[in-house]
Amino acid sequence: MGVTAAASCVVVCKKNTGKNNPSTSNTHALYCTFGSCPSPSFSISGTVTQPQHHYHLDSINSPSHPPSAPSHASLLPKILSIEFAGHRYSFIFIIYSYFPYPFSPSGYHTPLRSSAPLLGSSARSQRDHPGRLHQIITPSNSNFPSANSLSPLAPSNRKDTMSSEGEQQTRDIKNHLLFEIATEVAHRVGGIYSVIKSKAPVTTAEYGERYTLIGPLNHQSAAVEVEEMEPTNPEIAATMQSMKDRGIGIIYGRWLIEGAPRVILIDTKTAYGRMNEWKSDLWELAGIPSPPNDDETNEAIVFGYLVAWFLGEFVCHERKKAVIAHFHEWLAGVALPLCKKRRIDVTTIFTTHATLLGRYLCAGSVDFYNNLQYFDVDAEAGKRGIYHRYCIERAATHACDVFTTVSHITAFESEHLLKRKPDGVLPNGLNVTKFSAVHEFQNLHQQAKEKIHDFVRGHFYGHYDFDPDNTLYLFTAGRYEFRNKGVDMFIESLARLNHRLKAVGSKVTVVAFIIMPAQTTSLTVEALKGQAVIKSLRDTTHVIEQSIGRRIFERSLKWHEGDPMPDEKELISAQDRVLLRRRLFAMKRHGLPPIVTHNMVNDHEDPVLNQIRRVQLFNHPSDRVKVVFHPEFLNSANPVLPLDYDDFVRGCHLGVFSSYYEPWGYTPAECTVMGVPSITTNLSGFGCYMEELIENSSDYGIYIVDRRTKGVDDSVNQLTSFMFDFCGKSRRQRINQRNRTERLSDLLDWKRMGMEYVKARQLALRRAYPNSFSGDEDEEDFIPGVEQKISRPFSVPGSPRDRTGMMTPGDFASLQEGREGLNTEDYVAWKLPEEEDPEEYPFPLTLRTKQPGPPSPLDSASAPVNGSQ
Known part of the structure; x- marks a missing residue:
């Protein structure tokens, strides 16, 4: 193995010409022995090139045997004041050294903690040859940032500073x-x-x-x-x-x-x-x-x-x-x-x-x-x-x-x-306070949902034959990465969901939104026309409503005992009928509602549209699943769907993010803190985190599709089943689930997630300054990043208590729902451990765990497919 030995040093001096380009400076070389090096100087000839980089000499003649290596301290650079040919020069120390192969570009310095190449075995080897001169200090007056400005010259491995007396200070x-x-x-x-x-x-x-x-x-x-x-x-x-x-x-x-x-x-x-x-x-x-x-x-x-x-x-x-x-x-x-x-x-x-x-x-x-x-x-x-x-x-x-x-x-x-x-x-967190609505989030859901209703009425005008109170809004959103974001699986599962809902005769209508920015030219005429038609109809009905109200009021003032009650023929005038007829005929549509809201730059090669064509989800009146592709980020100034993204998410019922590549996944996390159930996968960071942290995450409204161990077809079927089961939930079940989902917000708050960053910084300091930490403690390995699993939130929502003998009149609604065959899947009886005092648990109920106790009397009921909003 080669030895690292300093044989001589070369001081390369650059005349201060004041020019900006360092390469135009006059450069000279002085030769001198260095430190305690015992051998005479080497004979060096040639031209020094690229003063601001590594120096290459044309030829180097060295003794047949390298000199003995001096002490490491003698290799430290020295700062000298040099005058040459009557001019003052800034200077550079260059150390001539023998290095083992492959060469480490860190020069004579010992690596901080590892001698492995930066790029590992697969990158270009850090090669050099014996006899190369290596720059330690660059000119301080050069426009290129000098090593003085980029790093202190540390004398050893340890990250310490030196006092003026030379004593080491941590x-x-x-x-x-x-x-x-x-x-x-x-x-x-x-x-x-x-x-x-x-x-x-x-x-x-x-x-x-x-x-x-x-x-x-x-x-x-x-x-x-x-x-x-x-x-x-x-x-x-x-x-x-x-x-x-x-x-x-x-x-x-x-x-x-x-x-x-x-x-x-x-x-x-x-x-x-x-x-x-x-x-x-x-x-x-x-x-x-x-x-x-x-x-x-x-x-x-x-x-x-x-x-x-x-x-x-x-x-x-x-x-x-x-x-x-x-x-x-x-x-x-x-x-x-x-x-x-x-x-x-x-x-x-x-x-x-x-x-x-x-x-x-x-x-x-x-x-x-x-x-x-x-x-x-x-x-x-x-x-x-x-x-x-x-x-x-x-x-x-x-x-x-x-x-x-x-x-x-x-x-x-x-x-x-x-x-x-x-x-x-280091899991990603959220500023939960920004999304927090406490008791208002259900009301916010209702308000945002009404705005989505308005868009759906306009988009599907002429074929709007479904009940908004029995309609569920699903969505996926993110960067336009067709496979990575799982859009291919989402569309395929929508087609299978459509088939299953039609097969069982469900009255539920699913409107699925795909919110992903793509290359577009403008909004489509059909999208704009639909909103204009609905606005015109709304204005007309508002005028007729006011005129009817005025006529009812006037007719009522003239009413006497024995007179007939006002009927509709008196209330609706002929003029109102003509105006209403015009608006109704304007709503006639010859084609199907559009799939996409914008004109695409390359419609025939767009992966989303081609997949929709393949599964034939064309928004036919007989389809229970409708699709809307909105290839633009949402904002409240949008003339078609005037909602900010956060408000849109609150108005939806379920977010679907069947990603194949998702290092974390902010979209399902944002759904969680806003109380919106979501579907994710075990190939996303968020899905893995919640799966490890929570028992039965689906009870919280976080459904996790297995894309790791299952094949594509099985994963699509699992995703379809999740959506189909969600369509079978009643309004009350969905409200209970949203309550539980929103209670997970604290798990995603930065006040909790930020602790992992604290651990990372402490580990970094411990590695850099081991002497500053007392004791012989080993470095803490914090890679698990997940605490023990929690079965349920600390706050348990209201539940049927007839099984406990403590039912109140307010519980009758829940009891009636159970006896009508609506399995809420929300609560199961929990058998208390013998060593615990039952008096501390006035209501012996908890949310479902992996090992439930005796079943509830309500568990015998089965959930229907058709749920009401």
Whole structure:
């Protein structure tokens, strides 16, 4: 094995010409022995190239035998003041060393905690040859951010600071600072925006001004969401001013959301002139390629270097407190290998919300979860043209101190695709207060449902032959990922549900909404006409209603005893009849109600429409299942369906999210906190979480389809059965179920979920500063992320108590429902343990558990298929 021995040093001096381009500077080389190296200098000839990067010499002649290795301390860089040829020079230390193969680009530094290559075995080997000169310090006056500005030169593995006397001082971990880095800070793009925004109040309450978010500057969104202010932290102010002095646009402000967290937004456009240099450096540093035409990757690289620049310079100013940097997703992950290799004194956490390769593989026709261990990840990434992105994601995964995912299913996926087992699971939470309606959520459901009724009346005019009080609204929503989001399974199950409802003669009508943004040109004429026709009819009936009321009033004033009572012929005038007839004839429709509300850009190749055509769900009057595809996000300004998404969800009866690839799943979680039952799968993070946390989750209105162990056909049948059983519930049963669903809100609150983030930060600090933690405790493994199962909510809703002998008059309605053959499936008798005092349980009832006690007398009844609204 080769030895790491310093034979000589080269001081490369650059004349301060004042020009912006470092490559135009006059460069000279001085030769000298270094430290305690016992051998004479090597003979070096050639030209030093690329002063801001690694140095390559044309030829190097060394002694036949390498010198003995000096002590590690002698390898530390020294700072000298040099004058040459009458000019003052800035300087660079370059160490000439022998390294074993493969070369570690960290130079003479020992890796922080692992010597494994950043990208694992599948990425490009970090190769170099003996005799290469390696840059340790770059010119401080260069436009390229120097190593001084990017990292303190740590003398050892341990993340410590050095006092002026040279004594080692440990950073303060109790009052540590937290930076959270993501590309969606104060800028909505996807789900990470919701994660950070909803979590901000809890994190701000914990950290106060010690918590700062960092993201790229988007001028349009920042103008609305951020209030600029002067930084209160002097170290942050000094770091920002230093970056501004070197041409980087950067602002500090308050994010105008609950909690008002501090944010730092960096204008990446001001650093695009350095992009090619940084891309070259990233290749040399971590072996990560970067094609020129990938704008998203270019943005990620520039942002990553700017973040590393900021953190490196910040920890040079802040030397007392520990610093934690938490990165979200690969787009913010470029800074992680930079922090690792430049030994920036920050503790890092990386959270992947989904893997790049996993999303692409699941979108194709592959058996993803059963073949995870067999994928050639490099080849698969290359086939899909995302190898460079995959390299960034994998480098971030291996460079961080603590690696986390958002769910157990994603942890399993990351272990095989990213080749590192996650240290923990950080489930996504919600700001439950935002959705909280306490006792009003049932009323809000009724109000929102009435607005959906108005849309349905207009959309199905001319074929509106179903009872709105006996109509159920189902929906699915999310990004337009046809297979990943399970839309293919949803449409197939709707066709089977339609067949089953018609077979049993059900009077229930199901209207299924598909809310997914797609490429459209405009709203269809039919969609707009339907709403216009209904509005005209409503206005006409309102006029007739007022005239009838006025005539009844006038006729009543003239009435005397013995006169006949007013009849309809007197109340409805001939003019009213003509006006009403015109409106009724205007409602005649020659075709079927439309499936889609918008004109699609590519109608014949749209996967959703083609699947609907295949199963022939064309909204025929005989169909019990109607389909509406709304290829646009909802908002209250929509002329067809004027509802915000949250209000629309409240108005629906059931959300269906049969996803095949869903690392977490915010849509079913939002349904839960709003008291709307939902169907999810055991391949979604939310479904796995609730399945592990709750006994019999279907009793809470959370139905979980098995897509892991069952075949496609069996999974579709299970989903169909869930929807069919839901259609058989009575109005009272659905109300009881919504009550129980809404009671799960606290399980998804950030006040509970945020504890997993606390564990991750503590683990990161323990790994970075082990001497600051007393005792011999092992690192806590918090990957389970789930507490013991709970059988039921603490608050039990009202229930029939005739079985207890304590029935009150208010219970007669429930009792009558049971004896009419309506099995509520809500409550079962519970046999108390012998050691417990029955007097503490005035009503010996609990919600269903896996081991129920004696059956209820009402359990003998069977549920009907037809339920009333």
